[in-house]
Amino acid sequence: MEINETDEQRLETIKAWWKENASSLITGLLLGLALLFGGKTWFAYQDRKSEEASNIYVTMTSALARGEEGLVNDRAGILIGEYPSMPYATLAALALAKVKLEQGELEAAHAQLQWALDKTGSEALRPLVRLRLARVMLAEGNLDGAEALLAQSRPEGAYAPLYNDLRGDIHAARGAVAEARAAYESALAALSADSAEHRLVQLKYENMAPPTVPGDGK
DSSP, X not given: OHHHHHHHHHHHHHHHHHHHHHHHHHXXXXXXXXXXXXXHHHHHHHHHHHHHHHHHHHHHHHHHHHTOHHHHHHHHHHHHHHOTTSHHHHHHHHHHHHHHHHTTOHHHHHHHHHHHHHHOOOTTTXXXXXXXXXXXXXXXXXXXXXXXXXXXXXXXXXXXXXXXXXXXXXXXXXXOHHHHHHHHHHHHHHSOTTSHHHHHHHHHXXXXXXXXXXXXXX
């Protein structure tokens, strides 16, 4: 009898505990299931969006290679408008800027590159965007702005000589011969001697005559 009473007491205790906690347990279970399946749904959605953006980007680059500017504008507009947080949108803005530069529309190219710099979430693309925007600013005659933009980054690797090359161009535009030659020298030191980039920078370096020292007889 004592054992039966103990079992009954345990049963009553379980019933009471369930009554008090059933609601929170069910809520927690449902929340856990929602997070699990919601997470899977979210990742599936992200994968689908990325695949869509990739397909649009491939179409855009093919059109760019064929010189179909209308199609480039259309596909780039979709990437920028509907997938702004993805690297494809940044690449689309770079493509649009290239088209605008070829058309001589510096202001439009500047706007595309500025958008890319402001919106890109890709740190890998940021040095490239900054470099191209600085080149456009130089073409616009905004030497101080171009120089300040380059100063915001200290790129390493392949971008370092390109930045120094552009710094040389900025100094050359100011007529600062010594500074231009020094920047070109830094670029040349980091470029492969048999590369097209090296030959171009070497030509610019040689075309910048050393400053004349008063009284040296030259």
